[in-house]
Amino acid sequence: MTGRPRLLLGLAAVAVAFAAADTYVVVLALPDMMDAVGIPLDELQRGAPIVSGFLLGYVAMLPLIGRLTDLRGRLPVLVASLGLFAAGSLVTTAAYDLPSLVAGRFLQGVGGGGLVPATLALVADLYPVDRRGVPLGVVSAVQELGSVIGPLYGALILAVSDWRVIFVVNLLVALALAAALRTLSPETGSRNRYSRLRELDWLGIVSGLVLLGAAGLVVVAPTSLVMDVTWGRLFIPVWGSGRWLTPLGLVAIAAALVFALRCGTARRPLVDARGWWVAARSADLPGALYLAAALGGVILAFSTADPRTQVFARQGWWYLLVAVVATVVFVRHLRTDPDPLVPTGALRRTPAWGALAVSFFVGAALVAALIDIPIFARTTVYSDSQVLAALVLVRFLVALPAGAVLGGYLTRVLRPGIVTAVGMLLASLSFALMTRWDLDSLSAWPANLPLLLGGLGFGLALAPVNATVLAATEPGVHGLAGAGVVVSRMMGMLVGVSALTTLGLRHYYQQTSDLPPPLQVCGGGTTRCDAFDHLLQEAGIAQEHTVFAGAAVLALIAGALALVLFRGVEVRALPSRPWVDP
Numbered sequence: 055m056t057g058r059p060r061l062l063l064g065l066a067a068v069a070v071a072f073a074a075a076d077t078y079v080v081v082l083a084l085p086d087m088m089d090a091v092g093i094p095l096d097e098l099q100r101g102a103p104i105v106s107g108f109l110l111g112y113v114a115m116l117p118l119i120g121r122l123t124d125l126r127g128r129l130p131v132l133v134a135s136l137g138l139f140a141a142g143s144l145v146t147t148a149a150y151d152l153p154s155l156v157a158g159r160f161l162q163g164v165g166g167g168g169l170v171p172a173t174l175a176l177v178a179d180l181y182p183v184d185r186r187g188v189p190l191g192v193v194s195a196v197q198e199l200g201s202v203i204g205p206l207y208g209a210l211i212l213a214v215s216d217w218r219v220i221f222v223v224n225l226l227v228a229l230a231l232a233a234a235l236r237t238l239s240p241e242t243g244s245r246n247r248y249s250r251l252r253e254l255d256w257l258g259i260v261s262g263l264v265l266l267g268a269a270g271l272v273v274v275a276p277t278s279l280v281m282d283v284t285w286g287r288l289f290i291p292v293w294g295s296g297r298w299l300t301p302l303g304l305v306a307i308a309a310a311l312v313f314a315l316r317c318g319t320a321r322r323p324l325v326d327a328r329g330w331w332v333a334a335r336s337a338d339l340p341g342a343l344y345l346a347a348a349l350g351g352v353i354l355a356f357s358t359a360d361p362r363t364q365v366f367a368r369q370g371w372w373y374l375l376v377a378v379v380a381t382v383v384f385v386r387h388l389r390t391d392p393d394p395l396v397p398t399g400a401l402r403r404t405p406a407w408g409a410l411a412v413s414f415f416v417g418a419a420l421v422a423a424l425i426d427i428p429i430f431a432r433t434t435v436y437s438d439s440q441v442l443a444a445l446v447l448v449r450f451l452v453a454l455p456a457g458a459v460l461g462g463y464l465t466r467v468l469r470p471g472i473v474t475a476v477g478m479l480l481a482s483l484s485f486a487l488m489t490r491w492d493l494d495s496l497s498a499w500p501a502n503l504p505l506l507l508g509g510l511g512f513g514l515a516l517a518p519v520n521a522t523v524l525a526a527t528e529p530g531v532h533g534l535a536g537a538g539v540v541v542s543r544m545m546g547m548l549v550g551v552s553a554l555t556t557l558g559l560r561h562y563y564q565q566t567s568d569l570p571p572p573l574q575v576c577g578g579g580t581t582r583c584d585a586f587d588h589l590l591q592e593a594g595i596a597q598e599h600t601v602f603a604g605a606a607v608l609a610l611i612a613g614a615l616a617l618v619l620f621r622g623v624e625v626r627a628l629p630s631r632p633w634v635d636p
Contacts, residue, residue: 058238059180061238062129062176062235062238063173063176063177063180063189063193065231065234065235065238066132066169066172066173066176066193066235067173067192067193067196068196068231069132069135069136069169069173069228069231069235070169070173070193070196070197070200071196071197071199071200071203072200072224072227072228072231073139073162073165073166073169073200074166074196074197074198074199074200074201074204075200075201075203075204075207076162076200076224077108077112077166077201077204078201078204078205079204079208079220080104080105080108080159080208081204081208081444082205082208082209082212083208083212083217083220084104084105086212086216086217087101087104087155087217088100088101088104090149090155090217090218091149091150091151091152091155092151093152100152103152103156104155104156104159105159106353107156107159107160107163108159108160108162108163109163109353109544110160110163110350110353110354111142111159111160111161111162111163111165111166111167112164112166113163113167113349113353113541113544113545114345114346114347114349114350114353115163115164115167115168115346116167116168116170116171116537116540116541117342117346117349117395117396117534117537117538118334118337118339118342118346118395119131119135119164119167119168119171119172119533120171120533120534120535120536120537120538121337121338121342121395121533121534121537122330122333122334122337122533123171123172123175123533123534123536124175124531124532124533124534125333125336125337126329126330126333128172128175128176129176129235129238131168131172131533132168132169132172132173132176132235133232133235133236134168134330135164135165135166135167135168135169135172136165136169136228136229136232136235137165137228137232137325138161138162138164138165138168139161139162139165139166139169139224139228140165140224140225140228140232141161141165142158142159142160142161142162142163142164142165143158143162143222143224143225143228144158144221144225144266145157145158145161146158146162146218146221147218147221147222147225148269148270148273148274149273150273154273158221167540170536170537170540171533171534171535171536171537171540172533172536173193173536174190174193174520174524174533175532175533175536177189177190177524178524178529178532179529179532183521183524183625184624184625185466186465186521186524186525187461187462187463187464187465187466187517187518187625188459188462188463188517189462190462190465190517190520190521191460191461191463191465191516191517192458192459192462193520194455194458194461194462194513194517194520195454195455195459195513198451198454198455198458198513198516199454199455201451202451202452202455205444205448207220208220211223254322255316255320255321255322255323257312257316257320258313258316258317258320258323258324259324261309261312261313261316262309262313262324264305264309265306265309265313268302268305268306268309269306271288271302272289272297272298272300272303272306275289275297287301288300289302291303292304314327336393337395338391338393338394340387340391341387341388341391341394341395341396342395344380344383344384344387345380345384345395347376347377347380348376348377348378348380348381348384349377349541349545350376350377351373351374351375351376351377351378351380352373352377352545352548352549353548354370354373355370355371355374355377356370356548356551356552395534396534397530397531400527400531400534401527401535401538403526403527403622403623404526404619404622405522405523405525405526405619405620405621405622406522406526406535408522408615408616408618408619408620409519409520409522409523409526409535409539409619409620410523410538410539410542411542411615411619412474412519412612412615412616412619412620413519413539413540413542413543413546414543414545414546414549415546415608415609415611415612415615416478416512416515416519416543416546416609416612417542417543417544417545417546417547417550418546418547418549418553418605418612419478419481419482419485419512419550419605419606419608419609420481420512420546420547420550421546421547421548421550421551421554421605422550422601422602422604422605422608423447423450423485423508423509423512423605424447424547425551426554426558426598426601426602426605427446427447427450427488427505428443428444428447429443429598430488430491430496430595430598431443431444431446431496433591433594433595433598434491434492434493434494434495434496434591434595435493435494435496435497436496446496446505449502449505449506449509450505450506450508451509452506453505453506453507453508453509453510453513454509454510454512454513455513456509456513457477457509457510457511457512457513457514457516458513458516458517459513460510460513460514461473461477461513461514461515461516461517461518462517462521464514464518465517465518465521465625469620469624469625470518470519470521470522470616470620470623470625471518471522471616471617471618471619471620471621472617473514473517473518474515474518474519474613474616474617474620475613475614475616475617476511476514476613477512477513477514477515477518477613478511478515478609478610478613479511479610479613480507480508480510480511480514481507481508481511481512481515481606482511482606482610482613483504483507483511483606484503484504484505484507484508484511485602485603485605485606485609486602486603486606487504487507488504488508488598488599488602489599489602489606491595491598491599492595493591493592493595511609515612515616518616518620518625519539519616520536520539521625522620522623522625523535523536523538523539524536525623525624526622526623550605550608553604554600554601554604554605555601557600557601557604558597558598558600558601558604559597560600561596561597561600562593562594562596562597565593565597566593
C-alpha cells in the first residue's frame with residue numbers, strides 16, 4: 055500500500071476520533087451551554103434537545119450519507135462531512151438561544167456521523183477482505199479513544215476558558231482536516247496552482263465571507279459597537295424587533311441568498327449544491343427522509359427521557375407513533391420504488407443482516423456500562439462528585455481501543471463469529487462481576503477487573519462485526535452497510551436503555567415498597583435519617599444490579615448470534631489466498 059492511501063486513511067481516522075471526542079465533550083460543557091441560552095440548571099430536561107439534536111443528526115441522516123458514500127465516492131463525503139461539522143461548530147459557537155444551539159449540534163451530528171461509514175468503506179476499498187481486520191480495528195480504536203479524550207479535552211478547555219472555545223477548536227481542526235483531505239483528491243492534484251486559483255468562484259467566496267462577518271456581528275452583538283452612536287445604527291431593526299431585521303441582519307440574508315445562488319449555478323462553486331442534489335435524488339431522497347423520520351421518532355422517544363427515572367419522555371408515545379407510521383411508509387416505498395435507498399438484495403446474505411442484528415445487541419448491552427457505571431458510582435462512593443463518578447467509566451473506556459485493535463488482529467487467524475463471541479462472553483462476565491458490587495466496591499482496586507474486562511470484551515467485537523458486513527456485501531453498498539452497522543448499534547443503545555431501565559425501576563419500586571415507614575426506622579418523629587437513607591441506597595444498588603444482570607444476558611445473546619449468523623463469511627488471512635497490494 056503506497057503512502058498516499060495510507061495518509062488518506064490516517065487523516066480519515068483522525069477525523070473520526072475528533073468527531074467522537076465531540077460526542078462526549080458536551081457531558082462537561084452542558085451546564086455552561088444551558089446557562090448561556092438562559093436555561094436554569096434545575097431544569098435539566100429543557101436542555102435535553104442539545105444532546106438529542108446531535109444524536110438525531112448523527113443517526114437519522116446516516117443511511118442517506120452512507121448511500122451517498124457509495125454514489126459520490128468516499129473522499130467527497132469525508133470532505134463534505136467535515137464541512138458540515140465545521141459549519142455546525144460555527145453555529146454552536148455563535149448560538150444565542152436554544153434553537154440556534156440545537157441547530158448547530160444537529161449539523162455537527164450529521165457531519166460527525168457521516169465520517170464513520172465513509173471511513174469504513176475506504177478501508178474496504180484499500181484492503182482485500184483478508185487484510186481488513188487490523189485497519190478496521192485501528193479505526194474502531196481511534197473512534198473509541200475519542201470517548202476517553204473528549205471529557206479530558208473538554209475539562210482542560212473549561213478549566214482555562216469558555217465553553218465556546220471548545221467549538222472554535224472544533225471548527226479550526228475540521229477545516230484543517232477537510233483542506234488536507236481535499237489536497238489528496240486526484241482532481242486537485244491534476245491541475246496546477248494557477249488553474250485552481252483561476253477557477254475559484256470568487257463571488258461565492260466574497261459572499262460567503264460577508265455572510266460570516268455580518269451574521270457573526272448579528273449574533274455576537276459586541277457592546278462597544280451596539281452602544282456606539284454611529285455603528286449602533288446597524289443593530290437597530292428597520293422594522294419589527296428581530297435582530298435579523300437590522301441592517302446587518304439584512305446584509306447577512308442578502309449574502310446568504312447570493313452564496314446559495316452561486317452554489318447552485320457557478321461552474322465550480324465552493325459547495326457543489328447541484329451535484330449533491332443530483333446524488334441525493336439518485337440515493338432515493340424520499341426513502342431516506344421516511345427512514346430518517348422513523349429513526350428520529352425512536353431517538354426522540356428514548357433520548358429525551360431521564361434514564362434514572364423514566365423509560366419514555368412524557369411525549370414519547372407520540373414520537374413512537376410517528377416512527378411506526380414512517381416505518382410502514384418506508385417499507386412500502388422500498389417495495390414500489392425502482393431504485394430504493396437500500397438496493398434489492400444488498401443485505402440478502404445472512405452475515406450481512408446478521409451483522410446488523412449483532413450490532414444492535416452489542417449496543418443494547420454497551421449502554422448499561424456507559425450510563426449505569428457512573429450512576430452506580432454516584433449512588434455509592436462518589437455521591438458528592440459527578441466528575442469523579444464519571445471518571446470511573448474512564449477505566450472501562452481505556453480498554454475499548456486496546457480490545458478493538460486486538461480484535462482486528464484476531465480476525466486474521468480466527469473466524470469473526472468466534473472473536474465476537476469471545477468478546478461478548480468477556481463483557482457478560484464483567485457485568486456478572488458488577489452484580490456483586492456493594493457500597494464500597496468502587497473504592498477498592500478489584501473493581502478495576504470488571505471495568506477493564508468489559509471494555510476489552512466490547513472492543514474485541516467491533517472490528518469483526520465491521521469486517522463481516524463489508525465482506526458479505528458488494529463494494530457498491532459498502533457505505534450503506536457501514537452506516538447500517540452504526541445505526542443498528544445506536545438503536546440498540548436507545549432500546550437497551552429503555553428495557554434495562556424498566557427492569558431496574560421495577561426492582562427498585564419492589565424493594566422500596568417493602569421498606570418500613572421512615573418514622574419507624576428513624577424514630578423521634580423525623581421522616582429522614584441516615585438509617586433510612588442507607589435503605590434507599592441499598593435499593594438503588596439492587597436496581598443497578600438488575601440492570602447489569604440484564605446487560606450480561608444481552609451480551610450473551612450478541613455473542614450467540616455472532617456464532618450462528620457469521621458462519622457463512624471468511625475474513626481470515628488464509629495461506630492459500632495471495633495478497634495483492636492495493
